[in-house]
Amino acid sequence: MTGIWKVFLLTLVLLLSGIGLFLSAWIVLPAPTMFLLTLAVGAPEVCPWLLGFNAIAFLLSWLWIYRPRLKYLACLASFLGLLICGLELAAIPQTQMKMSDAMVLGLGVNYLDKIPVEIRTEMRSHPFSLTDSFVGIHRNRTRHQTGIRFANPNGVPLSMEVYQPLKVGKYPALVVIYGGAWQRGNPSVNFEFNQYMALRGYTVFAINYRHAPQHRFPAQLEDVRAALDFIRIHAVEYEADVEKMVLLGRSSGAHLAMLAAYQPDALPLRAVINYYGPVNLTEGYNDPPSPDPINIRRVLEAFLGGTPQEIPQKYEIASPSHYVTRPLPPTLLVYGARDRIVQSKFGRRMYQRLLKSNTTTVYLEIPWAEHAFDAVFNGVSNQLALYYTERFLAWALYR
Incomplete structure (x- = not known):
């Protein structure tokens, strides 16, 4: 040589x-x-x-x-x-044991028995698969519609995407709200998850909303509620069973999902699923992460139009924790312990508040996961989260 x-x-x-x-x-x-x-x-x-x-x-x-x-x-x-x-x-083994224990603690020892056998057999068989890490989580084709206009607030067109099983039928409705600091994103993100859930027998609605700072709160909440109204009106057209509806959001989308589900006049929902979403905006502003890679305070000011000292009431009514005063729809909280955007301690506090309000709730924490961990669909953390999410979802819809 x-x-x-x-x-x-x-x-x-x-x-x-x-x-x-x-x-x-x-x-x-x-x-x-x-x-x-x-x-x-x-x-x-x-x-x-x-x-x-x-x-x-x-x-x-x-x-x-x-x-x-x-x-x-x-x-x-x-x-x-x-x-x-x-x-x-x-x-991983210890983490999945803790997550399994958390599911039993929140839903009961026999919660899986309440899920029909035909539904259980379609779920992932193991919380983590090394093979899936390398070759990906298997997905087949689904019906997929894009550009479905559901609202036009102040001249801003809002559309949604719909994922459906190939077989015509009537399926539970899963409404998915994307994250992006309330400032960016679109319904096409996380399409792998939407497709996966459609294959498991759900009609998945991935909805849009207006973005800050051009449109400040409560515009985003209004858009989510408009989407839910549209889905109820057009349920037959999209083969959705709106008596079995669940909201799922990520980050700022999780915040909106909880906020919509927890309103006193909210439409009936079977459950809400929160992936690493902000729950108390005042606490989030006053106690930002360190380091703070996205400047949390600037993000919240853009969303709400000021600081907690300037507009305390707006921060209060924009916080899902504000509405935890009565039993609410069953709630799944999923956080990463290393999250430097929305710290997991806020999720744990929300979990305790929900328990005190007699709300059925499950808190899952992944020790190595960062914010938006499920962006890697076949990643280690998302495999664990997906395994327990689909079980919580089926429990909420079929119990």
């Missing part, structure tokens, strides 16, 4: 070891910026891939690097990457 090739291979292996450790480090490091937040969200979810990457880098370092100091340096970097990934994977 020529000197040039030796230098090239040495450089390549060192680079692989460094990249593996750099990416793996974001499983445990807090992200100070939006760019790095993407790495912090994704790294825990592709942990099995990173484990393999680090293993290959370690093997190549051991075999191909002949300079002792460089060999030990590269091997150490790869070993640290392996250790970080290995610790997350090793925590």
